[in-house]
Amino acid sequence: MTKLSVAEIPRDCEDCPIRHRAVCARCEADELDLLDQIKYYRSYEAGQTIVWSGDRMEFVGSVVKGVGTLTQTMEDGRTQMVGLLLPSDFVGRPGRETATYDVVATTDMVMCCFRKKPFEDMMTRTPHIAQRLLQMTLDELDAAREWMLVLGRKTAREKIASLLSIVARRDATLNLGAGGPIEFELPLTREAMADYLGLTLETVSRQINALKRDGVIELKGKRQVTVPDFDRLAEEAGDDSDGGMLS
Amino acid sequence: MTKLSVAEIPRDCEDCPIRHRAVCARCEADELDLLDQIKYYRSYEAGQTIVWSGDRMEFVGSVVKGVGTLTQTMEDGRTQMVGLLLPSDFVGRPGRETATYDVVATTDMVMCCFRKKPFEDMMTRTPHIAQRLLQMTLDELDAAREWMLVLGRKTAREKIASLLSIVARRDATLNLGAGGPIEFELPLTREAMADYLGLTLETVSRQINALKRDGVIELKGKRQVTVPDFDRLAEEAGDDSDGGMLS
DNA sequence: GACCTGCATTGATGCAGATCAAACGCGCGA
DNA sequence: TCGCGCGTTTGATCTGCATCAATGCAGGTC
Numbered sequence: 194m195t196k197l198s199v200a201e202i203p204r205d206c207e208d209c210p211i212r213h214r215a216v217c218a219r220c221e222a223d224e225l226d227l228l229d230q231i232k233y234y235r236s237y238e239a240g241q242t243i244v245w246s247g248d249r250m251e252f253v254g255s256v257v258k259g260v261g262t263l264t265q266t267m268e269d270g271r272t273q274m275v276g277l278l279l280p281s282d283f284v285g286r287p288g289r290e291t292a293t294y295d296v297v298a299t300t301d302m303v304m305c306c307f308r309k310k311p312f313e314d315m316m317t318r319t320p321h322i323a324q325r326l327l328q329m330t331l332d333e334l335d336a337a338r339e340w341m342l343v344l345g346r347k348t349a350r351e352k353i354a355s356l357l358s359i360v361a362r363r364d365a366t367l368n369l370g371a372g373g374p375i376e377f378e379l380p381l382t383r384e385a386m387a388d389y390l391g392l393t394l395e396t397v398s399r400q401i402n403a404l405k406r407d408g409v410i411e412l413k414g415k416r417q418v419t420v421p422d423f424d425r426l427a428e429e430a431g432d433d434s435d436g437g438m439l440s
Numbered sequence: 441m442t443k444l445s446v447a448e449i450p451r452d453c454e455d456c457p458i459r460h461r462a463v464c465a466r467c468e469a470d471e472l473d474l475l476d477q478i479k480y481y482r483s484y485e486a487g488q489t490i491v492w493s494g495d496r497m498e499f500v501g502s503v504v505k506g507v508g509t510l511t512q513t514m515e516d517g518r519t520q521m522v523g524l525l526l527p528s529d530f531v532g533r534p535g536r537e538t539a540t541y542d543v544v545a546t547t548d549m550v551m552c553c554f555r556k557k558p559f560e561d562m563m564t565r566t567p568h569i570a571q572r573l574l575q576m577t578l579d580e581l582d583a584a585r586e587w588m589l590v591l592g593r594k595t596a597r598e599k600i601a602s603l604l605s606i607v608a609r610r611d612a613t614l615n616l617g618a619g620g621p622i623e624f625e626l627p628l629t630r631e632a633m634a635d636y637l638g639l640t641l642e643t644v645s646r647q648i649n650a651l652k653r654d655g656v657i658e659l660k661g662k663r664q665v666t667v668p669d670f671d672r673l674a675e676e677a678g679d680d681s682d683g684g685m686l687s
Numbered sequence: 688g689a690c691c692t693g694c695a696t697t698g699a700t701g702c703a704g705a706t707c708a709a710a711c712g713c714g715c716g717a
Numbered sequence: 718t719c720g721c722g723c724g725t726t727t728g729a730t731c732t733g734c735a736t737c738a739a740t741g742c743a744g745g746t747c
Contacts, residue, residue, distance in 0.1 A: 265585070267678055271593040275585035286578055293582060320567065327574045331533055334577060335540060337584035338512065338522035344591035345638025346518040349704065383725065391592025396704055398726055415725070431514055596734065630695060640735055645696055662695070 209305070214281035215255040216329065219321040227319070231311040237261075237298040243284075244296040252306040253285030259302030260380035263294045264388060274389040276333070279363055283329055287313050300380055344391045347431055352390040353400045354430035357410065361420055375420040404429065456552070461528035462502040463576065466568040474566070478558040484508075484545040490531075491543040499553040500532030506549030507627035510541040511635060521636040523580070526610055530576055534560050547627055591638050594678055599637040600647045601677035604657065608667055622667040651676065 206212060206225045217228055234257070237243055243261065244250060256278050263276030275294060278284060284296060284304070316323050343355045357379075364377040379386075383401075387394040404410050409429055411419040420426050453459060453472045464475055481504070484490055490508065491497060503525050510523030522541060525531060531543060531551070563570050590602045604626075611624040626633075630648075634641040651657050656676055658666040667673050 263585075265589045267589070267593065268680060269678075273589040273592040275588045288575070288578075294585070317567075317571075320564075320570075323567075323570060323574060324564075327570060327577065328535070330574065330577045330581060331535075334581045334584060337581060337588065338510075338541070340588060341522045341584065341591055342512045342514070342520040344588055345520040346514065382723095393705060394725080395706085395727085399704095402726080431516075433515060629693095641695080642697085642736085643734060646734095649696075 209257070211255060211257055211281040211305075215305075216283050216322060216325050217255075219325045220319070221321070224319055224321060227315060228307070228322075231307050231315070233306055235304050235306055237302045237304070239298060239300050239302075241298045242295060243298055243302075243304075244292045244294075246292055246295045248292050249290060250285055250292045250309060252308055253283070253287060253312055254304045254306035256280050256282045256284065257303040257305050259298060259300045261296060261298045261302055262381075262385060262389075263296055265294055272388045273391065274385065275337070277359075277389070283326065285309070287316055287326070299382075299385060349390075349392055349396050349400050350403065350429065351431045352392060353386075353397065353404060354409070354426055355432070356386060356390060357404075357418065357420070358423075358426050358430045358432065361418075361423065361426070375423055377418055379416045379418055456504070458502060458504055458528040458552075462552075463530050463569060463572050464502075466572045467566070468568070471566055471568060474562060475554070478554050478562070480553055482551050482553055484549045484551070486545060486547050486549075488545045489542060490545055490549075490551075491539045491541075493539055493542045495539050496537060497532055497539045497556060499555055500530070500534060500559055501551045501553035503527050503529045503531065504550040504552050506545060506547045508543060508545045508549055509628075509632060509636075510543055512541055519635045520638065521632065522584070524636070530573065532556070534563055534573075546629075546632060596637075596639055596643050596647050597650065597676065598678045599639060600633075600644065600651060601656070601673055602679070603633060603637060604651075604665065604667070605670075605673050605677045605679065608665075608670065608673070622670055624665055626663045626665055 206217065206229060209215075212218070217225065220228065235254075237259075246265070258280060261278035261284075262274050263278065264272055264274045266272045276282075278296070286293075287309070316326070343352055347355060360379065361375050361377055381389070383394045383397045386392075387397045390397065392400075401410075401412075405412055408421070409425055411421065413419070453464065453476060456462075459465070464472065467475065482501075484506075493512070505527060508525035508531075509521050510525065511519055511521045513519045523529075525543070533540075534556070563573070590599055594602060607626065608622050608624055628636070630641045630644045633639075634644045637644065639647075648657075648659075652659055655668070656672055658668065660666070
C-alpha cells in the first residue's frame with residue numbers, strides 16, 4: 194500500500210537532495226558521521242497526520258521529500274495553517290517536550306528524523322548545527338511575519354496571488370531569473386489553501402478562477418499552474434514590485 | 441526635552457532589570473565583561489522611529505525599558521504590526537545588513553545596543569549568546585504563529601480579547617496565579633492596536649467598549665485596564681480555556 | 688478663556704467575503 | 718457500466734467589519 198518507499202532515499206548524507214539546505218548544511222564530514230549514527234528515515238502517506246498537537250515529540254527532523262503543513266485548530270473547529278513544510282524544512286523544537294501544532298503530510302512524504310535527546314546533546318557540542326538552526330529559525334520568523342501582513346491586510350485576491358507567488362518562488366522546477374513562463378504543481382487542496390489564507394474554500398475557488406479569467410495564471414487540471422508573467426503575479430499580490438532593486 | 445535619561449539606567453549589567461531575560465541571560469560574569477565593552481545605551485522618545493525598513497542597521501540590541509513595535513507597510517499605506525517589543529526583547533538580526541521592518545517607539549524607550557560587527561564576532565565565540573538567541577527566536581516564532589491564528593480566524597471581539605490577554609500576561613505588574621483582578625496599562629493607541637489586529641481603529645474602539653459594557657473589562661481613562669476575571673477574558677479570546685492543565 | 692491638535696467615540700451606509708445550498712466531474716471499486 | 722465519494726465549482730443571500738463622516742474630549746499654548 195505504501196507508495197513511496199524509504200528505500201528510494203540515499204542512505205549516504207553526501208547524496209542527500211537536501212544536504213546543503215537542511216539543518217546539516219554547514220556540517221563537515223566528521224559531523225555528518227555523527228549525525229548519521231542517530232538518524233533514521235520515515236515515510237508518510239498523503240493525508241496522514243505525523244504529529245498531533247499536545248503529543249509527546251520523540252523526534253525532530255528534516256523534510257526530505259514531499260510537502261506537509263503545520264496547523265492550529267480552535268475548539269470549535271476553526272483552523273489556521275501556520276507553516277508550510279517543504280523539502281529541507283526543519284520540524285520540531287529542541288528543548289520542548291510536546292508538540293504545539295498538528296503536523297500533517299499533504300503529499301507522500303519522507304523525513305530524516307533524529308531522536309530528540311541525542312540531537313539536543315549534539316547541538317550543544319556541534320556549533321555548526323546550532324548556527325544553522327538559528328539561521329533557519331530566523332528565516333522562518335521572517336516568513337511568518339510576511340504572512341501576518343497577508344492575513345491581516347490583504348484582500349482575498351491578493352492573498353491567493355501571494356500564495357501562488359510564494360510556492361512559485363520556492364519550487365525551483367522553473368526557469369526563474371528570465372521573465373519566461375513559470376510552471377509548478379500546487380501541493381495543496383483548496384481547503385488547505387483556505388486554511389493557509391484565512392479564507393473559505395469557496396472564496397479560494399472563486400478567486401483562483403478570477404485570476405485565470407484575467408490571464409494572470411493558466412490552469413491544466415486543478416493543480417498544475419502556469420504563470421506567464423511573474424511580475425504581473427507579484428503585482429496582483431500587492432508586493433513591492435520591481436523585485437527590490439537596491440542600487 | 442528628553443523625558444527619559446539614559447543616566448537612569450544602571451551601567452552595571454548585574455543591576456540591569458532585564459539581566460536574566462535578555463539575550464545575555466545565560467552569560468557568565470566574564471562574558472558580561474566582554475559584552476560590556478561593546479555595549480552602549482540609547483534612549484528614544486514616544487513616537488520616534490528607531491529604524492526605517494530598508495535602512496542599513498548599524499546595531500542590534502535589547503529593549504531595556506518602554507515599548508516598541510515592528511511594522512510592515514504596503515505601498516498604498518496599509519500597515520500591519522508584526523511584532524510587539526517589550527523589555528528584554530531583542531531587536532535586529534545578526535548577519536543581515538538592512539532592516540526588514542520599521543521599528544518605532546510607542547512609549548519612551550531605552551535600548552541596550554551592540555555594534556553589529558563586534559556582536560556577531562562575539563556570537564561565534566560565545567555559545568551562551570547564540571544559544572539564548574536561538575531560544576528567544578523560537579519563542580518569537582511561536583508567538584508569531586499564535587498571532588497568525590488571531591489574524592486569520594478570529595472575530596474582531598476575539599482579536600481584542602486576545603490582545604488584552606497577551607499584554608496582561610506579559611505585564612508582570614499583577615497578582616497572577618490567583619483569580620484576583622488584574623490591572624495594567626495599554627501601551628498602544630487604538631490605531632496601533634488596529635494595526636496589530638488587522639482591524640480599523642473604529643472597530644477597535646467599538647469592540648473595547650462592547651467588552652466594557654459586557655463587564656469583561658473595566659476602564660479608567662482610555663489606557664488603564666482592569667480585568668476582574670481573567671478566565672472570562674481568555675474565554676472571550678477563544679483560547680482553549682482551563683489554562684492548559686497537563687496532569 | 689479661546690483655540691488648537693491628537694486621540695477616541697459614535698452613527699449611517701456599503702461591500703467583500705462568509706454562509707448556505709446545489710450540482711459538477713473524475714477516479715475508483717464493485 | 719454504474720454508482721459512490723471527494724474535491725471543486727457555481728449561485729443566492731446574509732452579515733461583520735470597513736468606510737465615510739461628525740462629534741467629543743483632554744492637554745498644551747498663547
